Amino acid sequence: MTYKNHSLKQLQAIDASHHLHPFTDHRELRESGSRMIVGAKGPYVYDSEGHELLDGMAGLWCVSIGYGRDELAEVAYEQMKELPYYNSFFKSATPPAVLLAQKLAEIAPKGLNQVFFGSSGSESNDTALRLVRHFWALEGKPEKNRIISRKMAYHGSTVAGTSLGGMEGMHNQLGGAVPNIVHVMMPYAYELAEPGESEHDFGLRAAKAIEDAILEVGADKVAAFIGEPIMGAGGVKIPPASYWPEVQRICRKYDVLLMLDEVITGYGRTGEWFAAQTFGIEPDTMTTAKALTSGYLPLSALFVGDRIAKTLVDKGGEFYHGYTYSGHPVCCAVALKNLEIIEREGLIERVRTDTGPYFAKALQERVSGHPLVGETRAIGLMGAIEIVSDKQTRERFQPVGRAAVLVRDHAIANGLMLRATGDTMILSPPLIWTRETIDLACERILKALDLAEADLR
Numbered sequence: 001m002t003y004k005n006h007s008l009k010q011l012q013a014i015d016a017s018h019h020l021h022p023f024t025d026h027r028e029l030r031e032s033g034s035r036m037i038v039g040a041k042g043p044y045v046y047d048s049e050g051h052e053l054l055d056g057m058a059g060l061w062c063v064s065i066g067y068g069r070d071e072l073a074e075v076a077y078e079q080m081k082e083l084p085y086y087n088s089f090f091k092s093a094t095p096p097a098v099l100l101a102q103k104l105a106e107i108a109p110k111g112l113n114q115v116f117f118g119s120s121g122s123e124s125n126d127t128a129l130r131l132v133r134h135f136w137a138l139e140g141k142p143e144k145n146r147i148i149s150r151k152m153a154y155h156g157s158t159v160a161g162t163s164l165g166g167m168e169g170m171h172n173q174l175g176g177a178v179p180n181i182v183h184v185m186m187p188y189a190y191e192l193a194e195p196g197e198s199e200h201d202f203g204l205r206a207a208k209a210i211e212d213a214i215l216e217v218g219a220d221k222v223a224a225f226i227g228e229p230i231m232g233a234g235g236v237k238i239p240p241a242s243y244w245p246e247v248q249r250i251c252r253k254y255d256v257l258l259m260l261d262e263v264i265t266g267y268g269r270t271g272e273w274f275a276a277q278t279f280g281i282e283p284d285t286m287t288t289a290k291a292l293t294s295g296y297l298p299l300s301a302l303f304v305g306d307r308i309a310k311t312l313v314d315k316g317g318e319f320y321h322g323y324t325y326s327g328h329p330v331c332c333a334v335a336l337k338n339l340e341i342i343e344r345e346g347l348i349e350r351v352r353t354d355t356g357p358y359f360a361k362a363l364q365e366r367v368s369g370h371p372l373v374g375e376t377r378a379i380g381l382m383g384a385i386e387i388v389s390d391k392q393t394r395e396r397f398q399p400v401g402r403a404a405v406l407v408r409d410h411a412i413a414n415g416l417m418l419r420a421t422g423d424t425m426i427l428s429p430p431l432i433w434t435r436e437t438i439d440l441a442c443e444r445i446l447k448a449l450d451l452a453e454a455d456l457r
């Protein structure tokens, strides 16, 4: 690899001169320099200086089967030699795309039998937004075009993704969002439940905020509600069990389509193929990406429900939408192999019955008692740790975000890649983590918390 001819300092200088990173304060990065990740194996990544880091984030919520899987490299190599690219425009298809679509329909929640491929979660949400509005237009209701979403939602970084999402900072830089998207409260009991309000009641109240928005806008104008089953980038916010069934009931009552964004939760993270199955709901569209290929290649799949698909096929004519890389054969071949490995190794079953419950218990019993920790929560292999200055009052350190960044930096210095969002530490490890890996992560988290506490107090 050519990077071996460059020192870290040289790479950092080139990086600073030519490379604009995503979601980054560029001046700050230029001052600190990038960490160069140069290799990875199993649950670990390695930087240029030889440090081994346990990857608590599976890259960016995606490397579910862990790093260094030769089988994926081999299948990509074989497919590239056979057919590196062909599009699915003008009545063409490739076998990997067709067979992947079939496999996805087999594992999907009930009623989702068609997929539309893209390269990223953001693209896939663009497709979903266009498709849902197009559906209602085809049904003779073009004015039924409003979308209800939630504050702090993350649906990607394109203009449509940002507009659908509820991140204030991102909206402030948008210079005009896609119109007709309304944001309601998120189902986050830790901060938003009233004193004495049960989790159950809070879940119903958060769902009612959607009903209120539908009534305010008028049901004849609302196309869909979109939500991540568990808000990921917003801080792994796990809704109360009462929330999703009630959201589905409300959507059905007003004939509002239910769009799920499973870009993070898809392909086993919650202990089922999809979180829709974990929560017992049946969406009309479902966006997926990331773990579809375990991040080895970029690929997204938007699942489309039978009702929408039927209208699109019967009444739609040409849908003027698609991407050069929709159904890319190499990405689809890698996805098929990735899904085969997930099944062969029983990773989803393991998350549901063993590592998932163990992970939640470990966070609860070993981490939540730390003086800096307000709450831990987990579902499957997805977890969060709230950092507070006062456990009782839930007061945060000021300025908000500084404490979590300290914890993160200490965690990384002690061999655990962990992410901070606001004052929440988030974890989304590869599904190959074992009880031993979870124990090791907890040790490193506790060490990072102790060191951060010493800095803060």
Ligand SMILES: Cc1ncc(COP(=O)(O)O)c(C=O)c1O
Pocket: 119, 120, 121, 122, 123, 125, 154, 155, 156, 157, 228, 232, 233, 261, 262, 263, 264, 289, 290
């Ligand atoms: C829930 C959700 N939707 C959409 C996206 C956007 O995906 P991508 O970064 O592949 O465009 C993300 C990315 O983290 C996500 O978490």
